[in-house]
Amino acid sequence: MTGADAIIKCLEAEGVTTVFGYPGVAICPFYNSILESDIRTVLIRTEQNAAHAASGVARMTNRPGVCAVTSGPGATNVITGIATAFADSIPLICITGQVNSELLGSDVFQEADITGAVESFVKYSYLVKDPNEIPRIFKEAFHIANTGRKGPVLIDVPIDIQNGSVNKFKYPEEVSLRTYKPTVKGHAVQIKKVIRELEKAKRPIICAGGGVLLSQAEEELRAFAEKHQVPVVSTMMGIGVMPTDHPLYFGMVGNNGKPFANRAMNESDLLIMVGARVADRAVSQPDLITRDKVLVHIDVDPAEIGKNAGPTIPLVGDARHIFSDFAKEEFVCSCNEWLSTLDTYRRDMMPKRSPNPDFVDPAAFIARLSERMEENGVYVADVGQNQIWSCGYAKIKKGKFLTSGGMGTMGYSIPAAMGAKLAAPERQVVAVCGDGSFQMSMMELATMRQHDIPVKIVVLKNNYLGMVREYQHYTYKDHYSVVDLSGSPDLEKLAAAYDLPFLRLENMERCDEVIDEFLKDDRSVLLECLIDPMDLVK
Numbered sequence: 001m002t003g004a005d006a007i008i009k010c011l012e013a014e015g016v017t018t019v020f021g022y023p024g025v026a027i028c029p030f031y032n033s034i035l036e037s038d039i040r041t042v043l044i045r046t047e048q049n050a051a052h053a054a055s056g057v058a059r060m061t062n063r064p065g066v067c068a069v070t071s072g073p074g075a076t077n078v079i080t081g082i083a084t085a086f087a088d089s090i091p092l093i094c095i096t097g098q099v100n101s102e103l104l105g106s107d108v109f110q111e112a113d114i115t116g117a118v119e120s121f122v123k124y125s126y127l128v129k130d131p132n133e134i135p136r137i138f139k140e141a142f143h144i145a146n147t148g149r150k151g152p153v154l155i156d157v158p159i160d161i162q163n164g165s166v167n168k169f170k171y172p173e174e175v176s177l178r179t180y181k182p183t184v185k186g187h188a189v190q191i192k193k194v195i196r197e198l199e200k201a202k203r204p205i206i207c208a209g210g211g212v213l214l215s216q217a218e219e220e221l222r223a224f225a226e227k228h229q230v231p232v233v234s235t236m237m238g239i240g241v242m243p244t245d246h247p248l249y250f251g252m253v254g255n256n257g258k259p260f261a262n263r264a265m266n267e268s269d270l271l272i273m274v275g276a277r278v279a280d281r282a283v284s285q286p287d288l289i290t291r292d293k294v295l296v297h298i299d300v301d302p303a304e305i306g307k308n309a310g311p312t313i314p315l316v317g318d319a320r321h322i323f324s325d326f327a328k329e330e331f332v333c334s335c336n337e338w339l340s341t342l343d344t345y346r347r348d349m350m351p352k353r354s355p356n357p358d359f360v361d362p363a364a365f366i367a368r369l370s371e372r373m374e375e376n377g378v379y380v381a382d383v384g385q386n387q388i389w390s391c392g393y394a395k396i397k398k399g400k401f402l403t404s405g406g407m408g409t410m411g412y413s414i415p416a417a418m419g420a421k422l423a424a425p426e427r428q429v430v431a432v433c434g435d436g437s438f439q440m441s442m443m444e445l446a447t448m449r450q451h452d453i454p455v456k457i458v459v460l461k462n463n464y465l466g467m468v469r470e471y472q473h474y475t476y477k478d479h480y481s482v483v484d485l486s487g488s489p490d491l492e493k494l495a496a497a498y499d500l501p502f503l504r505l506e507n508m509e510r511c512d513e514v515i516d517e518f519l520k521d522d523r524s525v526l527l528e529c530l531i532d533p534m535d536l537v538k
Contacts, residue, residue, distance in 0.1 A: 001169050003131035004029035004162040007095070008037045010138035013171045016066050018042060018057060018422050020050040020415075024070025026110065027097030029162035031068070042422070042451050045443035047074050049415035051081020051152075052441075055090045056419025059402055060378070062216060064091040064145045064153075065419060071097045072110030075156075076117065080409060083121040085152045087406025088237060089214055091145040092152035093138075094122075101129065101158040115156050123151040131164035135171045143175040148182025149301035150214055182300060186317035186325055193313050194272070195329045197294050201270035203338045204230050207253060210237025210405065211275020211299060212319050218242075220323035221274070228333040231342055233261045235276045237405040240396045250342055256388045256537060260345035274298040275319050277406075278308040298322055351392070351538070359532040360505050362389045362460050366432070369458070369515050370395040374428040378402065378420050382413035382433035385466035388537040390432055399427070411440030417455040418448060428456075428519070435461040435488055442489075445498040445526075454524045459491060462531040470536055495526040503527045 001009075007030055011019070018040045023031045034041055044050040047069045054065025069078050075096040085092045098104070099111045115125040124144050126137050134157075141153040198204060212221055218241050225232050225248050232242050233253050242249035251258035253265050265271060271293055278297070290309050297304075297311035298319060305314045315322065355361035366389050370379055381390035381403040394401060402420065404412040417431035438459045448455055465483040472480050495502035503525060505514045518527050 001166045002029065002033065002162065003128070003134055003157065003164045003166060004033040006131060006134040006166045006169055007138065007157070007162070008033045008039065009169055010135060010171060011039060011066065012037060014138070014142050015063065019066045019068050020044050020053040020419070021068035022047050022050060022070065022074055024072075024074050024097060024110070026071035026099060026159050027068055027074070027095070029159060030095065030097065030157070040422075042418075042447065044415065045447055047077035048081045049411070049441055049444055051078050051085060051092060051094060052409075052412050052415035053419035054092050054094075055081070055085050056380070056402065056416035056421075057423040058085075058090050058092060059400070059416075060420045060423035062214075064093045064142055066093045066095070068095040069097070070110070071099055071114070072112045075112050075114040079118055079121065082118055082152045082154065084404050084407040084409040084412065086121040086123075088210060088404065089150045090152070091150040093141055093145060094152055094154045096154065096156045097162070098127070098156045098158040100160045102160070104158070115154065118154050121152070122154050125154040126156065128155065128157045128161050131161050131166045134166065135169060139172040140175055140177065143177075144180065148180075149211075149299075149304075183302070183316045184300070184318045184321055186298070186315050186322040188325075190313060190315045191322065191325050191329070194296050194315065195326070195331050197270050197296070197313065198228070198230075198333050199331050201294070201333065202335060203268045204270040204272070204333060204335055205264055205268040206230055206232045206272045206274060207234065207265060207276060208232055208238040208241040208274055209235045209276025212238055212241045213275075215275065215300070215319040217275075217318075217320035217323055220320055220327065224323050224326055227327075229335060229339060230333060231264060231339060233265055235405070236391055236403065238276065239391060239394075239401040240399070243398070244394070244396045248339075250346060252391050256391065258349075258392065259351070260342070260349040263345055263349065264342050268293055270294045270296070272296045272298065273311075274322075275300075277304050355535065356532040357507065359507055359535070360460075360511070360529040361508055362386070362529070362531055362535065363393045364508060365505070365511060365529060366390055366393040367395060368511055369430070372515050372519055373399070373430060375399065377428040377430065378417070378424070380413045380417040380420065380429065380431045382431070382437035383408045383410045384434045384437055385462075385470065385535075385537050386432055386434040386437070386460045388467070389460075392537075410437040413437065414441040414444050414455065414457060417457075418444065418453045421453050421455050430456045430458065432458045432460065434466055435459055435463065435485055436465045439488065442494070445494075445500065448524055449498055449500075454522050456518060456525050456527070458527045458529060460529050460531050461491070462533045462535065463488065464533050466531075466535075467537075469533075473536070491526060491528045501525045505529045
């Protein structure tokens with residue numbers, strides 16, 4: 001058995017069904033061995049998107065997604081995808097080919113120190129030096145990626161190691177890493193403290209982050225909120241923890257969140273922050289969430305607790321375990337008056353838009369699109385104005401909302417949607433992007449066609465890099481610089497080139513009719529929506 005054969009055996013042992021990547025000489029032994037496996041290979045059109053597609057798989061399956069690329073530029077191209085996953089704590093296994101071990105450090109053709117280059121963006125990285133170490137390394141890598149605070153792990157495999165002989169293959173049954181033992185169960189004393197504060201609180205609120213979804217704690221958190229009538233807000237990465245029309249859910253917080261959600265969090269006397277980093281996009285002024293209130297910060301990563309705001313009660317552990325422990329406690333939380341106040345805020349502070357009737361209103365369109373999607377549909381938002389409109393107006397029922405939150409990586413939606421669709425082929429998957437972000441990954445239309453991945457794509461077209469244009473509108477008084485997207489392709493002709501059905505929506509008159517046609521069958525469809533170039537997310 002060669003080292004490459006051993007890698008495939010490891011992936012099979014971990015239940016991997018799909019690998020996204022782009023071959024080159026340094027990873028060819030791996031791609032040669034995978035032909036003897038039932039693992040599906042998907043040829044992506046640029047390496048960054050291999051990591052995004054693997055991210056889509058991970059977020060649907062709660063198992064690490066896998067991508068494999070070659071050395072040099074193949075490895076460096078995938079860094080943005082790795083950094084995107086790291087920022088949002090998405091578990092990935094990124095396999096990179098490398099030049100011969102004896103040539104490392106010689107600056108030979110397509111050599112790059114990829115383990116050094118990704119040091120800031122991975123949970124851990126390996127440079128494999130002995131083919132017999134492959135089973136141990138892969139077992140550890142999958143364990144590290146998908147435990148504690150999840151994230152990407154990179155495994156760099158020189159070509160001679162891939163071609164080398166493995167004396168005896170045995171995949172480990174367990175992992176024991178002396179220096180890596182993440183805390184899962186919350187401390188009993190801290191849990192009691194939280195319960196006591198809940199009993200005293202008059203204005204409690206839960207702020208749910210992406211960590212709730214990563215720990216699969218949605219049902220536990222929802223049951224807790226419903227039993228004790230505690231209102232919930234979320235960060236961008238926490239969208240979907242509660243159905244968006246749930247009476248206890250008050251929307252997304254942060255710079256681009258709902259005003260009533262931010263007010264609710266600021267006026268609370270007990271804030272339970274769970275699975276969220278307290279980063280600037282969700283909490284621009286950390287002092288506000290500690291002033292005149294008890295702050296409980298729950299996170300599986302102890303390094304995040306207290307990093308940006310000092311909690312009254314720190315609680316390290318997995319959200320699912322902790323809310324299961326909360327459910328065992330009997331207590332009374334009385335906050336009916338608080339809920340009534342928040343309902344008033346929601347009614348009175350709902351943002352009011354004045355859309356241009358000559359164009360599609362993106363807010364109304366997104367609301368109608370998501371309402372008509374299947375109940376467990378997957379909505380994948382890209383980055384830019386389209387993301388903020390999606391966060392504010394998409395209706396998530398029992399489905400998922402995927403986006404790039406921490407890194408804000410344009411071009412994420414189409415490859416992530418492809419990964420999501422391959423991981424859950426029975427579910428409806430829609431990618432929504434702007435015309436700027438679409439052009440960062442439109443080459444993946446070829447991947448969709450080649451591998452028969454029926455993802456539906458919406459392009460909100462305003463001929464600008466809309467989010468930057470909006471920033472320049474406010475900050476530089478309409479002094480626009482390098483945001484004009486003139487020269488963009490004719491999307492109808494582009495769709496025809498890839499043999500995709502094409503629809504165009506120019507205003508709201510035929511909105512429902514076009515959405516129904518867009519969603520009516522499982523084929524890929526490209527829908528272009530013409531947006532007022534001067535429309536604002538505010």
